[in-house]
Amino acid sequence: DAAHVLDRDCTTLSRHVLQQLQSFSAEAQDLSALMNRIALAGKLIARRLTRAGLVEDALGFTGRTNVQGESVKKMDIYANDVFISVFKQSGLVCRLASEEMEDPYYIPENCPIGRYTLLYDPIDGSSNVDINLNIGSIFSIRRQQGDDLDQKATDLLQDGHQQLAAGYILYGPSTVLVYSIGRGVHSFTLDPSLGEFILSRENIQVPAHGANYSVNEGNFWQWDDSIRDYIRYVHRHDGYSARYSGALVGDFHRILMQGGVFLYPGTRKRPEGKLRLLYETAPLAFLIEQAGGQASTGTQRLLDVVPSELHHRTPLVIGSPEDVALVESFIQERR
Numbered sequence: 001d002a003a004h005v006l007d008r009d010c011t012t013l014s015r016h017v018l019q020q021l022q023s024f025s026a027e028a029q030d031l032s033a034l035m036n037r038i039a040l041a042g043k044l045i046a047r048r049l050t051r052a053g054l055v056e057d058a059l060g061f062t063g064r065t066n067v068q069g070e071s072v073k074k075m076d077i078y079a080n081d082v083f084i085s086v087f088k089q090s091g092l093v094c095r096l097a098s099e100e101m102e103d104p105y106y107i108p109e110n111c112p113i114g115r116y117t118l119l120y121d122p123i124d125g126s127s128n129v130d131i132n133l134n135i136g137s138i139f140s141i142r143r144q145q146g147d148d149l150d151q152k153a154t155d156l157l158q159d160g161h162q163q164l165a166a167g168y169i170l171y172g173p174s175t176v177l178v179y180s181i182g183r184g185v186h187s188f189t190l191d192p193s194l195g196e197f198i199l200s201r202e203n204i205q206v207p208a209h210g211a212n213y214s215v216n217e218g219n220f221w222q223w224d225d226s227i228r229d230y231i232r233y234v235h236r237h238d239g240y241s242a243r244y245s246g247a248l249v250g251d252f253h254r255i256l257m258q259g260g261v262f263l264y265p266g267t268r269k270r271p272e273g274k275l276r277l278l279y280e281t282a283p284l285a286f287l288i289e290q291a292g293g294q295a296s297t298g299t300q301r302l303l304d305v306v307p308s309e310l311h312h313r314t315p316l317v318i319g320s321p322e323d324v325a326l327v328e329s330f331i332q333e334r335r
């Protein structure tokens with residue numbers, strides 16, 4: 001009823017960011033504006049996705065391959081461009097770097113005054129797009145260091161501790177935005193009738209251990225012995241459930257909420273695994289640590305990894321602290 005609805009303190013995302021920083025300093029206002037822009041991009045992408053089967057040219061492939069050698073979907077391009085156009089108007093960002101672009105995209109009118117860089121994966125879990133299953137967008141914000149006049153963006157090749165903010169948008173039955181600015185992890189649900197992301201959970205903490213293990217077991221014979229040993233351990237013990245959707249954001253969200261571990265280990269063909277550091281694994285590592293969990297390459301804390309190039313890949317073991325530690329102990333044993 002109406003009274004019940006009003007009972008609820010409807011905290012919007014931008015208000016939440018300001019509250020978190022407890023200030024109206026220039027940086028607090030910048031972060032609030034940046035998060036607002038990300039929310040706008042999420043709303044635009046969510047809107048297109050809800051009608052994708054009805055709109056011409058929303059689904060399927062473009063016929064091109066990206067820097068990573070992966071086939072590009074129309075939705076990848078749409079979402080990539082949404083972030084660019086939304087940030088063009090912000091004045092705060094001079095460069096954007098994404099999975100879909102070999103080099104960063106510069107917005108000359110915002111350079112060099114744009115003090116921040118947006119790193120993002122516009123559509124994570126692309127293979128789910130055409131079958132109407134969950135997908136996501138992942139984002140990370142870093143402060144631009146230096147003028148980058150030669151446009152080489154070398155200042156981005158730093159560890160994950162440099163992130164000012166990180167998060168994702170999950171396009172599922174509802175659209176959910178999860179973010180952290182280094183003060184806990186908070187989730188917001190899009191109320192489509194208001195067009196606003198409203199706070200749904202504050203200070204999320206991942207359980208110390210969980211039943212879920214999330215990994216593509218089709219790669220079993222591609223892994224190191226240590227990973228196979230861990231999976232055999234899981235198979236022999238009660239209380240584990242396999243959950244793998246093919247979209248990292250969705251699998252990660254389950255683990256954040258319920259506990260467990262997500263793994264994308266190196267394979268024989270790709271010893272560094274599949275996932276990219278700057279706009280996939282580092283943002284999620286930032287979130288999980290803020291939620292009391294852990295993220296690792298298997299042998300190193302993920303946030304400590306310094307990328308050697310923009311599209312640098314890392315293996316990923318992420319989730320509940322006890323589960324990540326167990327995987328690491330199997331890897332340690334075999335070294």
Ligand code: AHM
Pocket residue numbers: 070099121123124125126127216246247248249274
């Ligand atoms: P994408 O960003 O191109 O969609 O690739 C990343 C995705 C992750 O969402 C998911 O966890 C993984 O790739 C699935 O890969 P695989 O099919 O090898 O298991």
Ligand code: MG
Pocket residue numbers: 099121123124125280
């Ligand atoms: Mg991805």
